[in-house]
Amino acid sequence: MIEVVIRNRCTGCQKCLEVCPAQVFELGVDGLSSIARQQDCQSCYMCELYCTSDALYVSPNCEQPEGIDEQTAEASGTLGYYRRYSGWDEWAGQHPNRHWVMGSVFQRAKVLLGPTKNELEKH
């Protein structure tokens, strides 16, 4: 669930207002993004992917808020992780999109773990 907007990172660009599929954010009186409807957060992490200033922290727990503050979010060392390893925007070319290898990973799991119960029964 979205926990916090890191204020000294947020530029007020409003991208998170635009892309959040659950309309969680509003523009605050200080011109920065603010979390207006935390309970509506779907924990999809899309806001983090689109945030050019790595100013958002969504906690793993989708069921209830954990009370993460700005310091804790910074200290996690994970701000911008999703964006970076996606090779998104300014990270393009630095981390290739390896999504396509998924099929071969499943094949390797199959080989590693041996035949399935169904296959064993057939033989």
Place this chain on the structure above:
Amino acid sequence: MSIQTREAQERLVLHTDVLIIGGGMSGAWAAIAARQAGAEVILVDKGYCGTSGVTATAGPTHWWVAPEQREAAVDARAVPTLGLADKSWMHRILAETWQQLPTLAPWYDFARNEQGQPIYAALRGPEYMRALRQRMLASGVRILDHSPALELLVRADGSVGGARGWQIRQQREWLIRSAGVILATGGCAFKSHLLGSGNNTGDGLLMAAEVDADLSGMEFSNAYCVAQGQTTMTRAMIYAFATYYDASGREIAPVREADPSVRTFDLATALLEGPVYCSLHRVPEDIRRQLAEISPNVPLLFNRARLDPYQQRFEVSLRAEGTIRGTGGLRIINEFCQTLVAGLYAIGDTATRELVAGANTGGGAVNAAWALSSGVWAGQALAQQALSQGRRLHETADGAGQVGLGSQTAAKNSGLSARLVAQVRDEMLPFDKNFFRTEVGLNQSLDRLETAWQEARQQLTGQGAEQVKAREAAALIASARWCYRSALARPESRGLHYRQDIPDSSEAYQYRLNTGGLDQLWVRPEPAAGVPA
């Protein structure tokens, strides 16, 4: 601008050839195809077209088979459909996907194999949806984000000629007249926290049923997917290597199944007894290193939880996937994906996928090929219809919504919507109700859902964003009732549908079940030749 403080504005009235409700992958492909066929297109999305829905947050691998291998591939893939799919439709989606996917190359950076050939089948979700959005905008599709539909507009002859909805950010109503409507609102995940499914509340199913469309395959609505505990992270590839344990440390599901989905039966059984823990120590080193570049959101959550999943055991749960990885949805009556209602089309997970997936999940490949193909066919067909018959704007078209649309501001209403949603979740998410089904349990659930439906019928109202939530609650209840009524009408186990009281399949029930109705539900077998190929 603030949603709460802004004054309500005059409504937005538009007309167009093709109106598409829902901006996931099938809606986007429909919009592109309709524009290519020469139609003017508006696409509305409840959230943001690009992040809404289960494609954006995941990454579909399309069913992708070269022409010379298709006969064998279809024969093999037809086996788990357990007699309910149609091989000619399976061939159709293979051919369409083969033709369409490479056309995305200018917008999506396809990876290449060692021979330098592009790999088209597997696309990462956020990049895929971003590419589709850019392509739509480049081709002149008008996209209205944050603009959920509330009801369809129906003409005097019963055909669909537009829809009405709400623009959340602008705080105004929208009304769009069109030659017809394509429903691409996705499947229904019953607010289970399945990744990306928060907006997938069965809205299209309810809107269609209100104009007398029917559904099929709703009993196949109980797939579940493993996820790190308390999270939405149902990106499950890494769990192909998982070992599971109960609280005492005993290994669960020692059956060596590489496909995580087939182990859910044992996991669900164990989770009914208590917490289940996972170890990923068997994941090979090189895959650990690549995981961030395969599915970056998966290690993100491990890191945030300060978890080393390769060394530490961690709790896992199963997230219900409802009709998303199930196969139920609106019934299709022709090769253009038209519903029973003139001018109304259903595509992607909004439509039944029994034609291509039968009684088993179409998750992983088949559903993606279906979403793309059904979108293209419906987009082309409605464009043709619009260009040959016009928009028929001189005819009146009235709102067809029947529940949750009262406009009085009832202070207690937001509480009512939330309470009804919680009731639906209580019936549709627990394993002992939905995974392990029994006649007694289904009847008890249906009784409670009937009470919820009556309450929705009589009391659910709201304005603006509250009305959107009221409609979501109504759609969730309606979808749940079709699922369980259909499950009751299939007194056997087949594919996803598992009846604990009748664990065997029966030849006698090798047919599809159609369902529909709002207050008076009905279920009946589909005639054998019901779907022309």
